Amino acid sequence: MCGIVAAVAQRDVAPLLIVGLKALEYRGYDSSGLAVLAGGAIQRVRAKGKVREMEALYLANPLPGGTGIAHTRWATHGVPSQANAHPHIAGRVAIVHNGIIENHASLRTELQQAGHVFTSETDTEVMAALIDRQLNNGLKLRDAVLATVRELEGAYAIAVVSSDEPDRVVGARRGAPLLVGLGIGENFLGSDAQALIQVTNKIIYLDEGDVVEITRDSVRICGLDGQPAERAMHESELSADAVERGEYRHYMQKEIFEQPRAVADTLEARLGPHGVLPNIFGIESDELLRRTRGVHIIACGTSYHAGLVAKYWIEEFAHLPVSVEVASEYRYREAVVPPDTLLVAISQSGETADTLAALRESTRRGYLGTLVICNVPESSLVREADLKLMTRAGPEIGVASTKAFTTQLAALALFALELAQRNGMDPARHAELCAELQHLPRAIEDALKLEPAIVELAAEFIHRQHALFLGRGAHYPVALEGSLKLKEISYIHAEAYPAGELKHGPLALVDEKMPVVAVAPNGPLLDKLKSNLQEVRARGGRLIVFADGAAGMDDMTEHGTTLRVASGGSFIAPIVFTVPLQLLAYHVAVLRGTDVDQPRNLAKSVTVE
Incomplete structure (x- = not known):
């Protein structure tokens, strides 16, 4: 290739x-x-x-x-x-x-x-x-x-x-x-x-x-x-x-700033004030989605992280069991497929070899049907699936995915809302979630305004060789994505953990040389997260916290930094909090002088095993 x-x-x-x-x-x-x-x-x-x-x-x-x-x-x-x-x-x-x-x-x-x-x-x-x-x-x-x-x-x-x-x-x-x-x-x-x-x-x-x-x-x-x-x-x-770079220094920067429009395009003519509009997944979707009693999601890399976020949404809102698997592993094991399970494949290119092979296995394994979320209308995945939802991200040139990820999340949010509505979610709560999702492009625009502060913060990473990312709930996959972006383009070794796992091993790595990046939105797990961050603080770790106005977060970073992110609501918060992490990775890579758009050893579309 x-x-x-x-x-x-x-x-x-x-x-x-x-x-x-x-x-x-x-x-x-x-x-x-x-x-x-x-x-x-x-x-x-x-x-x-x-x-x-x-x-x-x-x-x-x-x-x-x-x-x-x-x-x-x-x-x-x-x-x-x-x-x-x-x-x-x-x-x-x-x-x-x-x-x-x-x-x-x-x-x-x-x-x-x-x-x-x-x-x-x-x-x-x-x-x-x-x-x-x-x-x-x-x-x-x-x-x-x-x-x-x-x-x-x-x-x-x-x-x-x-x-x-x-x-x-x-x-x-x-x-x-x-x-x-x-x-x-x-x-x-x-x-x-x-x-x-x-x-x-x-x-x-x-x-x-x-x-x-x-x-x-x-x-x-x-x-x-x-x-x-x-x-x-x-x-x-x-x-x-x-596919021109325009006024931006790199394609990745351009694509980060294209996200409000790309997400708006993904939601356009698909979401109304009272729910997801009919047949956005295809004309055969009504019967398949009506019968769906479980979801298996397969994907690779960044798309896998999108699937992990969707698992939280679907299980919370639609009360359906969801499993998320790395496609390269899934295709080589005999997974148990409960009756009426829908297979969901996520891929930016629609040609990802492992995801495509797993989709082709689905008939033998007895799935109810297949749904593909993808950015390329004529790709192999899209042509071979029963249902499809295009992400409308437009061309993404930077190898490290940005707008492809957030548009995948927007599409998966639509899917979660559709399943929630079909499975008896309270109409008032459903309307609240729809309103949040409609606000998403504006919330991303607000998050992009953090760029000057993040440029300043990025300077602290120039000479670092390791970083730790923490998150809880649906923000653990966001931490995974943030750490992936940093390692992809800056070549800093970065790992992500559920914050509650900190004391089960990763805490041994923490010292004054270790930046610890935490995703800390308001929510029922915030106090738990504060406890985890106290453990970092007590060991001299350099805390960098992305928070949305929660009380007491400044106290966590007496010797660190807190940046305020207006999340727009708990439903869309995982998408919004992704944006400052993208900007952090980008500006660290710029300062370290790496090839931002074409990082070493990586290919944009992995069409072989």
Whole structure:
């Protein structure tokens, strides 16, 4: 993995490929490269590091040609290096690949025994050699790709060119996204619509098992059986302006400040003064939600934290049992599925490999149905679910998720209210919660006004190597998310605990060098939290408390800091309190001089195990 762009055009394609790769930089990567067909030969340039490093090599020795493929790589098989960077070449074939081929070792051994010499450690080069062998057997490129992918176990999205057929690119997908961009006298492949938005907004999303052949004037799609397949064309609403940084220093900062609008968009036309509006989950939702007697939530990373918050909401308001699982663990165990349990999958991209695999297991495991909460309407998760609710966050370029998380929470709040209403919540209480949720965009705007104070606070973390985050109830997942943000982009080791667990181990870490960040809204657990913070204070820990006006909190931070957060109510407080934690992580990372938008070793969309 991580990003694919390919083109067949009447003009030189290398500049288009480089623009496409730059649009995909937000996904995270460690090397890049491109290959162009010209004069019956494959010409290639690759570099470790940023796309600009590869671009500099290209500009020093331009590669003319109307057919090409390009890639940003996030290392899986083989260390980040020029030799392991894509495209990979074997004989007459060049290939780029997202995914992991699970049987690559046995295939590599077979090819080596037949005399093939490998120049990289990657599973991708194995595919190139297999395709070249099929060409040597007399097959055309498309049929050679078909024959090869039938041998593969694992996940892939690939784009392949051959010097024998310089006017076409062949692509295939299974378990990783790939789409076609339609132009006039030119066509494209990409792993993400953002890679193609500069050249076309007409998109065809490929299905699992599709193989596609593009030329300047044609697009032919077939299944693994070689039979033709029809796929609908969509006009993307994504604009080039939506992925520009504008006046902000980093995309992450821009996206933090886009949250009031993104959350408002997520709630728009879905929430009225008396409840959630009908059919916002799909036309089949009424029957499924009426029968729902339990919920299983699966997700990864930040989306998992959103699911943990939702568990508190659904169990408190709808009185239904909820379990929340990390998808990569859930898919490999035999979970007990009580009757009439709804599976809820949460993913920003809709292509998260573990979450997608778990969703596909749901039929075998006997769930009532599936609901997906996602930001990408044409993603695999959305297409395969029974019900769906789009988060409307818009493009999120920063690898560390911000507005995707808060819009997921807004969508899950709608889901919790819908279940609560169906399960007999008092109408007056339900109306109060709806009013709180409608106030959420304004409450986030107020929280963003804390930025100047947080900039000052961030300076205290510059030389820290560890931090502890504490929360209780629905704010424990908020603490988890705050610690994740800090470690992702500032590279400070941060952990989060339920505050009541402090004396069961983490207290041993606390001294005057350990910042302890506490999320402390008003509520029935506040006095308990104060007791936990007294334990930190007694041991000289540096307390940083985010509170919403509770009496006595200033006394907790005699040698620390208290910042006031207007939560807007206990229901929406977990979403609102997330915002200052995002700002804290962002400004600490800025002061430490890290790569905020593209933190080391991380990818935006994890489409492999």
